[in-house]
Amino acid sequence: MTTKLETLPAPSNKASAGKPTNPRRPRKNRESRGSLAFSRSARTNALIKHAILIVSGGVMIYPLLWMVVSSLRANELIFRDPGLWLNTLEMGNYTDGWSALTHGFGHYMINSAVVVLGSILGNLISCSMAAYAFARLQFTGQKIFFGIMLLTIMLPFHVVIVPQYILFSQIGWVNTFWPLIVPKLLATDAFFVFLMVQFIRGIPKELDEAARIDGAGHPRIFLRVILPLMVPALATTTIFTFIWTWNDFFGALIYLTDPDMFTVPVALRAFVDSQSATSWGSLFAMSIVSLLPVFLVFLFGQRFLIKGIATTGIK
Amino acid sequence: MSAISELTSLSRRKGPKTAEEKKANGRDNKAAYIFLLPWLVGLVAITVGPMVMSLYLSFTDYNLIQAPEWVGLENFQRMFTDARLHNSLGVTFTYVLVGVPLQLAVALLIALVLDKGLRGLPFYRSIFYLPSLLGGSVAIAILWKQIFGTTGLVNQVLALGGIEGPGWISDPSTALGSIILLHVWTFGAPMIIFLAGLRQIPNMYYEAAEVDGATKLQKFWRITLPLLSPIIFFNLVLQIIGSFQSFTQAFIVSGGNGGPSDSTMFFTLYLYQKGFGQFDMGYASAMAWFLLVIIGAFTAINFIAAKYWVFYDD
Numbered sequence: 001m002t003t004k005l006e007t008l009p010a011p012s013n014k015a016s017a018g019k020p021t022n023p024r025r026p027r028k029n030r031e032s033r034g035s036l037a038f039s040r041s042a043r044t045n046a047l048i049k050h051a052i053l054i055v056s057g058g059v060m061i062y063p064l065l066w067m068v069v070s071s072l073r074a075n076e077l078i079f080r081d082p083g084l085w086l087n088t089l090e091m092g093n094y095t096d097g098w099s100a101l102t103h104g105f106g107h108y109m110i111n112s113a114v115v116v117l118g119s120i121l122g123n124l125i126s127c128s129m130a131a132y133a134f135a136r137l138q139f140t141g142q143k144i145f146f147g148i149m150l151l152t153i154m155l156p157f158h159v160v161i162v163p164q165y166i167l168f169s170q171i172g173w174v175n176t177f178w179p180l181i182v183p184k185l186l187a188t189d190a191f192f193v194f195l196m197v198q199f200i201r202g203i204p205k206e207l208d209e210a211a212r213i214d215g216a217g218h219p220r221i222f223l224r225v226i227l228p229l230m231v232p233a234l235a236t237t238t239i240f241t242f243i244w245t246w247n248d249f250f251g252a253l254i255y256l257t258d259p260d261m262f263t264v265p266v267a268l269r270a271f272v273d274s275q276s277a278t279s280w281g282s283l284f285a286m287s288i289v290s291l292l293p294v295f296l297v298f299l300f301g302q303r304f305l306i307k308g309i310a311t312t313g314i315k
Numbered sequence: 316m317s318a319i320s321e322l323t324s325l326s327r328r329k330g331p332k333t334a335e336e337k338k339a340n341g342r343d344n345k346a347a348y349i350f351l352l353p354w355l356v357g358l359v360a361i362t363v364g365p366m367v368m369s370l371y372l373s374f375t376d377y378n379l380i381q382a383p384e385w386v387g388l389e390n391f392q393r394m395f396t397d398a399r400l401h402n403s404l405g406v407t408f409t410y411v412l413v414g415v416p417l418q419l420a421v422a423l424l425i426a427l428v429l430d431k432g433l434r435g436l437p438f439y440r441s442i443f444y445l446p447s448l449l450g451g452s453v454a455i456a457i458l459w460k461q462i463f464g465t466t467g468l469v470n471q472v473l474a475l476g477g478i479e480g481p482g483w484i485s486d487p488s489t490a491l492g493s494i495i496l497l498h499v500w501t502f503g504a505p506m507i508i509f510l511a512g513l514r515q516i517p518n519m520y521y522e523a524a525e526v527d528g529a530t531k532l533q534k535f536w537r538i539t540l541p542l543l544s545p546i547i548f549f550n551l552v553l554q555i556i557g558s559f560q561s562f563t564q565a566f567i568v569s570g571g572n573g574g575p576s577d578s579t580m581f582f583t584l585y586l587y588q589k590g591f592g593q594f595d596m597g598y599a600s601a602m603a604w605f606l607l608v609i610i611g612a613f614t615a616i617n618f619i620a621a622k623y624w625v626f627y628d629d
Contacts, residue, residue: 186357
């Protein structure tokens with residue numbers, strides 16, 4: 001996306017001093033008003049835009065920064081100080097919060113990590129297999145199945161959640177991680193199937209054919225040709241699955257009722273319910289801890305996230 | 316191409332099969348079904364099977380312990396007279412009909428400001444995008460609960476200006492508004508889609524308009540908006556479908572009860588209470604199907620209305 005933008009500026013704006021901030025207009029402006037007038041109006045224009053963005057971005061991000069600062073403050077200040085200045089560094093909220101529930105908070109982080117890892121593995125394997133079939137193979141009922149797959153992306157999960165719960169509770173899977181992981185092993189996150197189908201369609205078919213001439217069957221083509229080439233789509237899937245599963249509340253809420261099995265979101269919820277009015281500091285501290293993995297994934301995986309959204313358009 | 320345009324083109328492409336397609340038919344069946352096996356099992360066991368089952372349950376009285384008892388249309392009749400359900404519908408409609416347009420308007424506005432090759436764009440984009448990744452979490456709902464509390468951040472800031480704010484989430488008239496704001500706060504994801512859409516508009520249209528002396532506003536109304544309309548439509552459909560299913564924020568902010576006085580009792584929250592609080596599984600299933608019908612109706616209306624305002628270039 002950014003590379004496309006960078007190649008946009010017209011080659012004819014050498015005359016305008018400085019870097020043009022607005023690649024769409026330089027040519028016309030240079031002709032009509034001269035380079036000086038252009039750079040001045042473009043600069044004020046850019047300044048206004050920066051002002052708008054800094055103010056609105058600041059308002060957006062302020063609550064997050066304030067939560068971080070507040071988690072390092074004495075409790076009573078949380079309800080008195082709207083500023084971001086820290087006089088002292090209070091780590092007590094973190095140590096208190098960490099051990100506020102039956103288990104240390106690390107226990108819930110590990111539980112979440114298990115569910116997340118299982119879900120990522122499940123999605124990567126099952127969705128890429130389904131995507132290969134949809135994108136590269138011809139089979140009876142292909143169009144109908146593909147249509148059904150697309151429809152399931154938009155299906156509200158409420159219409160399946162009650163029977164699913166009944167099913168999993170009859171197998172005895174309540175208070176295990178299976179109800180959260182097994183559906184991913186069965187490619188029910190159809191959004192990722194679609195994302196991968198889109199990606200595979202972009203891989204030149206000549207590569208498959210070359211492999212086929214060399215005597216490779218579908219499993220081999222899939223494993224040796226397609227999978228290595230679709231690493232970006234696999235990365236996008238991994239990152240989205242991580243964030244969605246890490247944040248997933250509803251599934252954990254209904255399936256995990258035993259505190260031993262709590263994942264981070266339900267543990268936090270138990271913390272909110274149990275907290276006395278004075279423990280907002282430690283509640284904030286654990287909220288920060290719970291957001292940290294998502295933030296790190298965002299930091300390092302941004303490229304894939306933004307590409308993934310821009311091409312398939314789901315948050 | 317998006318899932319939505321794929322679906323529409325699938326339903327349009329109904330011509331006779333080409334010779335190549337006929338020849339190809341059946342060639343890879345065995346391999347294809349092996350590759351599709353996990354998905355097919357999931358489709359039957361996790362999606363379609365439970366759907367049929369929940370349709371059946373919606374005509375029964377079922378509490379998870381005794382066998383389901385057939386009661387005909389009783390659950391649906393009950394929905395007609397259930398005042399709390401009507402209230403929860405109102406809350407959800409308000410949330411969707413106010414929150415979604417507001418969020419998309421902000422997303423579009425910021426995307427427009429960001430679009431024109433501004434320096435520092437990746438940085439700004441990250442700042443605006445981050446909340447949409449965090450917004451669905453319990454942690455952010457907790458933060459919201461504090462910010463909009465009686466002595467929360469918002470009122471502390473207002474107090475600096477000498478204004479005494481209400482207890483936003485403890486007042487039934489503002490509680491829903493606080494949650495709608497949380498939805499607006501997560502405008503980053505649709506913003507990214509808008510940005511990608513804006514890049515697709517060929518520069519020459521703007522250049523031609525400038526030659527004709529068009530103003531900025533005219534360019535926006537006559538070029539940007541029509542050419543962006545498929546993207547707006549796409550965002551609208553997805554956000555509406557998604558927003559009808561919102562749950563976590565209302566649950567955490569209200570402490571799980573949809574209060575104060577049911578003002579944040581989302582339809583999904585009520586469904587959860589019925590199904591998993593009181594184990595009234597029959598009624599919950601009926602409610603789920605009702606939700607599906609509502610979402611389906613909204614989506615259908617969207618697609619019908621699209622004929623009048625969505626502009627396809629090709």
